[in-house]
Amino acid sequence: MNTKFIPLLLAGLLTAPVFAQSVSSDVQRNVSQQTRIEDGLKTGQLTTKEAGKLEREQAAISREERKALKDGKVSAGEKAKIDRMQNKASADIHAEKHDGQVGNPNSVSSKRMQADVQRNVSQQQRIENGVKSGALTNHEVARLEKGQAKVEHKEAVVAKNGHVSAAEQHAVQHAENHQSKIIHKEKTDNQVRS
Template identity: 40%
Template sequence: MKTIPVLLSAVLLAAAGASFAQGVTATPRIDQREQRQEQRIQQGVGSGALTPWETYRLEKEQAHIGKAESRAKADGDVTPAERKRLTNMQNRASRDIRHQKHDRQAVPTKG
């Protein structure tokens, strides 16, 4: 009879450890911001505010951030310094998106 509580305790302890480990490497705020920036880029493409070259550069910048995030997660621990670096990279990307969408360059409309 004592085996069931011991087994249950072991399972709960393993689950708690797994959730703790996930919390250390999880970057939900960074991931959510990445998605919003991608949506902003696609909206700019759809509206004609972004030229193909601007889109290429912004997508390349997003890919660079994704690679940096993967490297930060590779050792199983995203440190505060790595989070700060990723946030700074995203801040820069956000400014770049805004700048490119609001400059006077646009895709010519077919008329």
């Protein structure tokens, strides 16, 4: 065996867990941000309209994660960009929750939005668990984040005016159901993280 390739081989083996860890931390951050949005709706610190605005930001993050993972790995530059976006989203969640606007957590629209955001939390947790267990490859995570971005965008659109109708929620739930099936398929397709 040619010994000049051993350092390259070792470098590749040592960076694989770093990529997995990076993807896992990004998805964990998605779970955390979605949970904070849901909590803000439940406490009345966020209005439905504010939650919609925050979901638009989450959709942008999911799209960026998908773009970064499309080639199967996240570069340092891509990771830095995602971190900046996550940091801004975190600050925006904090600002919206403490801006003095009060939502009615018992309103029909808020309840609908709470249910939709809770579903995001659940879907992101399922993706995170798939990353941690090795059941999801980075390419699969990229596809799943594309789906999450679509769902989050739908939520942002329906909440833009501060009201979520039954028909609008039904459309969001349809997209969520589709995404749930894709998550299940990707996690059980026998592809594993190498």
